[in-house]
Amino acid sequence: MRPLVKTHVQGLDDILRGGIPQGHVVLLRGSSGTMKSSLAYSILYQNALEGTPGLYVTLEQTAASLLEQMATLGLRGEMAHRSLPILDLSRGREHLEEIASKVGSMAAAEMPPGEALLAVLKGKILDLRNRYKCELLVIDSWDALELVLDFQDPREETFAFFEWLRDLGLTSLLISEEPTADAETVLEEEFLADGVLHLMMVPVSEASYQRRVQCTKMRSVNHSTDEHTLLFENGRFEIARAMG
Numbered sequence: 001m002r003p004l005v006k007t008h009v010q011g012l013d014d015i016l017r018g019g020i021p022q023g024h025v026v027l028l029r030g031s032s033g034t035m036k037s038s039l040a041y042s043i044l045y046q047n048a049l050e051g052t053p054g055l056y057v058t059l060e061q062t063a064a065s066l067l068e069q070m071a072t073l074g075l076r077g078e079m080a081h082r083s084l085p086i087l088d089l090s091r092g093r094e095h096l097e098e099i100a101s102k103v104g105s106m107a108a109a110e111m112p113p114g115e116a117l118l119a120v121l122k123g124k125i126l127d128l129r130n131r132y133k134c135e136l137l138v139i140d141s142w143d144a145l146e147l148v149l150d151f152q153d154p155r156e157e158t159f160a161f162f163e164w165l166r167d168l169g170l171t172s173l174l175i176s177e178e179p180t181a182d183a184e185t186v187l188e189e190e191f192l193a194d195g196v197l198h199l200m201m202v203p204v205s206e207a208s209y210q211r212r213v214q215c216t217k218m219r220s221v222n223h224s225t226d227e228h229t230l231l232f233e234n235g236r237f238e239i240a241r242a243m244g
Contacts, residue, residue, distance in 0.1 A: 005020045006018070008042070008046035009237040010239070011239040015215060016221055022135075023171055024195050025193050025194050025195075026174070026194060027142070027176050028174065028199065029196060029197070029199070030178055032177070034199035036175045040138045042237055043173065044138055047135075055085055055086075055087060055137050056087070057089060057139045057140065058086060058090060059139075059140060059144035060090065060140060074234070117149055122164065125137070135171065138175065139173075141175040195221075196216045199212070200212050200214070214227045228242055
């Protein structure tokens with residue numbers, strides 16, 4: 001059996017029969033306000049405190065903004081910074097192009113622009129993984145990364161990138177917005193991923209909503225597919241049986 005990576009979310013690891021299988025690529029998908037980034041960072045943070053390094057790649061906000069946001073939740077970056085580096089790509093394509101120009105390799109120069117940027121990104125992730133011995137990875141967000149890399153064949157390039165992550169041995173959480181019903185790539189991403197955790201806001205009355213999480217897929221795990229209430233208290237996530 002594969003080793004398991006704990007989420008450190010009380011109740012969720014029980015549903016997953018111990019955690020996420022090591023090396024899985026998992027989509028963390030939901031609409032705005034469902035605490036996707038907070039949950040992903042918390043998983044890396046709690047593992048870092050226990051000595052398992054992780055890498056957080058942020059494309060939608062700066063590292064400083066991310067750390068400030070997490071500090072308000074009691075997740076203090078200085079407590080785990082040696083085991084939780086952050087790759088700040090909030091300037092997106094511009095930043096990767098700057099790195100590519102500094103590298104200045106002949107191979108990259110001969111590649112199409114999208115392929116060259118992908119090669120630079122892979123090189124940065126590989127360098128940080130080797131330097132910090134990272135075992136976990138978060139990409140925030142997958143949607144932003146697809147735009148930056150300008151995938152021409154989303155299914156083929158998504159498959160290749162997921163396989164690259166698996167070959168590295170990283171357990172990866174890819175944050176993704178809840179897509180529209182007619183989005184062509186929805187089923188492709190969810191089919192290619194090893195796991196899918198859906199986060200949602202569910203109305204429980206005319207004026208109140210409840211955050212919920214549902215594991216709709218996790219290969220190699222005999223898990224529950226029920227919705228559960230997602231709670232955050234005293235710096236920790238936990239789940240409870242969904243009511244109403």
